[in-house]
Amino acid sequence: MQNTFKIKPSLSFVIWIAIIAAIIAAPSLLPVFRLNLLGRYLSLAIVALGVDLIWGFTGLLSLGQGIFFALGGYCAAMFLQLNSSGDFPNGIPEFFGLYGIQKLPFFWEPFKSSIFTLVAIWLVPTLVAALLGFLVFRNRIKGVYFSILTQAALLVFFNFFNGQQKLINGTNGLKTDVTQLFGQMVGSDSMQRWFFWITALMVVLTWFFARWIVHDRFGNVLIGIRDDEARVRFTGYNPTLFKTIVFAIAGGLAGISGALYTIQSGIVSPQFMTVPFSIEMVIWVAVGGRGTLVGAILGAVIINYAKSLVSEALPASWMFIQGGLFILVVTSLPEGVLGWVQSDGPRNLISRLGIARPISTYPSLEAQGKDEVKP
Amino acid sequence: MQLILESLFNGIAIGSVLLIAALGLAIVFGLMGVINLAHGELMMLGAYSTYVTQLIFKLPAFKAFYNSYVIVALGVAFLVSAVVGIVLERLIIRRLYGNPLETLLATWGVSLILQQFVRSVPLAVGSGLVMTLLIGLTLPLIIPQKIIDQRGKRLINLGSWAISVLIGITSANSLATSISKLGRASARNVDVTAPAWMRGGIEMWGITFPVTRLVIIVITIIAVLAVTWFLNRSVWGMRIRAVTQNRPMSDCLGISTETVDILTFGIGSGLAGIAGVAVSLLGSVGPNVGSNYIVGCFMVVVLGGVGNLLGTIIASFSIGIMTDLIGAGRLLTIWPDMPSPLASTVDFFATTSMARVLVFALIVVFLQFRPAGLFPQKGRMVEG
Numbered sequence: 001m002q003n004t005f006k007i008k009p010s011l012s013f014v015i016w017i018a019i020i021a022a023i024i025a026a027p028s029l030l031p032v033f034r035l036n037l038l039g040r041y042l043s044l045a046i047v048a049l050g051v052d053l054i055w056g057f058t059g060l061l062s063l064g065q066g067i068f069f070a071l072g073g074y075c076a077a078m079f080l081q082l083n084s085s086g087d088f089p090n091g092i093p094e095f096f097g098l099y100g101i102q103k104l105p106f107f108w109e110p111f112k113s114s115i116f117t118l119v120a121i122w123l124v125p126t127l128v129a130a131l132l133g134f135l136v137f138r139n140r141i142k143g144v145y146f147s148i149l150t151q152a153a154l155l156v157f158f159n160f161f162n163g164q165q166k167l168i169n170g171t172n173g174l175k176t177d178v179t180q181l182f183g184q185m186v187g188s189d190s191m192q193r194w195f196f197w198i199t200a201l202m203v204v205l206t207w208f209f210a211r212w213i214v215h216d217r218f219g220n221v222l223i224g225i226r227d228d229e230a231r232v233r234f235t236g237y238n239p240t241l242f243k244t245i246v247f248a249i250a251g252g253l254a255g256i257s258g259a260l261y262t263i264q265s266g267i268v269s270p271q272f273m274t275v276p277f278s279i280e281m282v283i284w285v286a287v288g289g290r291g292t293l294v295g296a297i298l299g300a301v302i303i304n305y306a307k308s309l310v311s312e313a314l315p316a317s318w319m320f321i322q323g324g325l326f327i328l329v330v331t332s333l334p335e336g337v338l339g340w341v342q343s344d345g346p347r348n349l350i351s352r353l354g355i356a357r358p359i360s361t362y363p364s365l366e367a368q369g370k371d372e373v374k375p
Numbered sequence: 376m377q378l379i380l381e382s383l384f385n386g387i388a389i390g391s392v393l394l395i396a397a398l399g400l401a402i403v404f405g406l407m408g409v410i411n412l413a414h415g416e417l418m419m420l421g422a423y424s425t426y427v428t429q430l431i432f433k434l435p436a437f438k439a440f441y442n443s444y445v446i447v448a449l450g451v452a453f454l455v456s457a458v459v460g461i462v463l464e465r466l467i468i469r470r471l472y473g474n475p476l477e478t479l480l481a482t483w484g485v486s487l488i489l490q491q492f493v494r495s496v497p498l499a500v501g502s503g504l505v506m507t508l509l510i511g512l513t514l515p516l517i518i519p520q521k522i523i524d525q526r527g528k529r530l531i532n533l534g535s536w537a538i539s540v541l542i543g544i545t546s547a548n549s550l551a552t553s554i555s556k557l558g559r560a561s562a563r564n565v566d567v568t569a570p571a572w573m574r575g576g577i578e579m580w581g582i583t584f585p586v587t588r589l590v591i592i593v594i595t596i597i598a599v600l601a602v603t604w605f606l607n608r609s610v611w612g613m614r615i616r617a618v619t620q621n622r623p624m625s626d627c628l629g630i631s632t633e634t635v636d637i638l639t640f641g642i643g644s645g646l647a648g649i650a651g652v653a654v655s656l657l658g659s660v661g662p663n664v665g666s667n668y669i670v671g672c673f674m675v676v677v678l679g680g681v682g683n684l685l686g687t688i689i690a691s692f693s694i695g696i697m698t699d700l701i702g703a704g705r706l707l708t709i710w711p712d713m714p715s716p717l718a719s720t721v722d723f724f725a726t727t728s729m730a731r732v733l734v735f736a737l738i739v740v741f742l743q744f745r746p747a748g749l750f751p752q753k754g755r756m757v758e759g
Binding site for chain 2: 135140141143144145147148151152153155156159160162163275276279282283286316319320322323324325326329330331334
């Protein structure tokens with residue numbers, strides 16, 4: 001059974017100062033290309049926060065967060081496509097012409113409204129997640145079965161979106177970077193700067209939201225479910241309800257994240273729903289430190305930034321590094337880097353190398369002046 | 376009638392590939408509770424072993440036996456995947472027993488590494504490495520205990536690893552020089568050509584049965600029979616079942632649970648290798664060949680019920696037949712006068728990818744009624 005793992009307020013404070021300083025300094029320090037990358041990775045931090053909620057706190061390892069991520073992305077992209085398709089034949093997005101479609105499919109209609117889109121971006125993934133979660137949790141399917149089923153669901157959605165050319169442009173995806181918003185091109189530098197600020201703001205807001213969820217009785221029940229679901233049930237709580245709610249919340253966060261990612265990367269495609277991408281989300285959280293929230297943000301941003309830097313320099317080596325990270329984190333750093341730092345990992349490493357003195361086993365006795373405890 | 380027969384055969388053909396791929400997974404998952412996401416990559420190694428074996432049999436020295444290379448490849452693939460699987464178990468999975476979610480992530484890491492390894496390391500080097508591991512692991516086992524006692528275990532271990540490294544390097548070197556294709560790293564897909572007797576088809580009742588498909592069905596049947604025999608009739612099979620049912624008690628009664636773990640994982644991985652041979656006969660072989668199958672395999676295991684070979688068999692054949700019925704739009708040909716709304720629905724799902732969508736959706740619906748699969752494990756299980 002795992003203990004509840006919390007980071008010390010002091011460490012958390014230092015990390016937050018660093019994050020906010022980095023966000024404020026980034027636009028003036030980084031070229032637009034890098035800034036755009038950073039913005040994208042910050043948006044991935046939002047989905048990572050969702051993964052942390054369901055995995056770090058509730059113990060549900062979902063391998064299907066890509067579904068909700070992509071749904072959010074598609075909602076945003078459909079609105080942007082419609083918003084700037086006035087000049088095309090029939091007033092519908094250009095790609096429909098390729099397949100000889102004259103009339104807008106019915107589910108595109110509501111996305112003409114910007115308010116509807118802003119709601120749909122998080123509501124659609126939330127509802128899909130709630131339905132999927134309810135069906136799975138109702139039957140007390142859990143553990144690895146849950147993981148496998150979410151992965152299968154991911155494949156279902158991938159195949160569906162990949163195969164439907166006539167509805168949502170299939171494997172080509174929907175482009176957003178040449179669309180218009182407020183009379184400006186979405187892919188333009190000034191727009192991208194705005195998106196960066198919006199994303200940064202959203203990350204902070206999401207963090208407050210997630211913290212509010214877990215630092216309460218609701219959060220205690222989640223941790224209880226993670227550590228011993230049977231006991232939670234016997235105490236009179238209904239784990240199904242709690243699991244469904246937190247899974248739906250994580251789905252909604254993934255949707256927001258996907259929408260922000262889409263407008264910054266310029267395209268949404270079924271590639272967002274591939275199996276590797278969804279598993280990667282888990283590893284960001286695992287590396288950062290599951291159950292720490294701030295660790296999820298750090299993990300998502302740092303790993304992705306490292307990925308882009310390494311892939312530029314040595315394209316072949318990233319897969320090795322990533323695979324190694326999976327193994328290393330699971331076998332040696334189960335609480336992630338933050339947990340390792342917290343539990344005196346660096347000092348232990350140094351002392352193992354023989355540089356510093358090993359820490360005393362009984363710090364309280366040491367503080368009283370007895371520098372060594374005889375066994 | 377002919378249509379139904381053809382449909383049935385296609386379904387069984389798809390199902391038997393699924394079955395042979397899922398068999399190893401079902402054993403490892405059912406007996407050890409380990410989710411091995413690298414199973415697909417072990418299949419990929421099996422497929423590449425087939426490719427390497429085929430190239431070796433094209434050399435002048437072995438040319439005469441070229442027609443039988445597939446049979447040799449089955450053995451080679453089994454050994455290669457089993458050795459890699461055992462190393463994986465010893466180094467990583469052993470530390471994670473009782474933590475299935477963590478095992479899942481770690482084996483995913485392994486699968487990434489294996490995929491990239493095949494892309495960026497020449498196959499000759501890979502073969503040499505596997506050879507080293509194989510000899511290094513087996514040599515200490517076959518040296519008589521008497522000599523080990525005389526010389527000391529450490530020296531023997533050191534010596535056998537030294538010998539195996541030497542053999543590994545020489546074999547890698549000779550492979551690279553004699554077959555230039557193996558000396559270069561390449562991310563491109565390779566093709567395994569079936570020997571002459573496996574091309575073409577056998578005609579019966581007005582239907583052509585492709586021989587490759589028949590061979591795969593035969594391989595699958597043999598593998599299933601062998602596994603059933605091993606688990607139910609052999610001494611080690613009994614030990615494996617004992618450990619599955621009650622690990623601490625088996626340990627107390629003198630069964631070496633560690634050996635059982637190695638054996639189970641080795642067999643499961645080896646079966647993945649055999650599945651790799653089957654897959655290599657169907658299409659081109661690439662680093663991603665295994666990952667295309669892995670989710671389907673897991674669905675077979677979940678649908679069939681964990682730890683139950685019969686469930687695995689029925690699940691894979693029903694998934695295979697349904698995929699074929701839906702994906703090839705056969706329902707329409709069998710029943711041409713279908714009412715039009717139904718017909719357009721059937722038409723909507725009549726592609727391979729959409730058939731997968733429907734089949735997976737149906738499985739999820741099915742699990743609503745039977746959450747533990749077709750054949751759930753009986754007995755009182757403590758949750759958690």
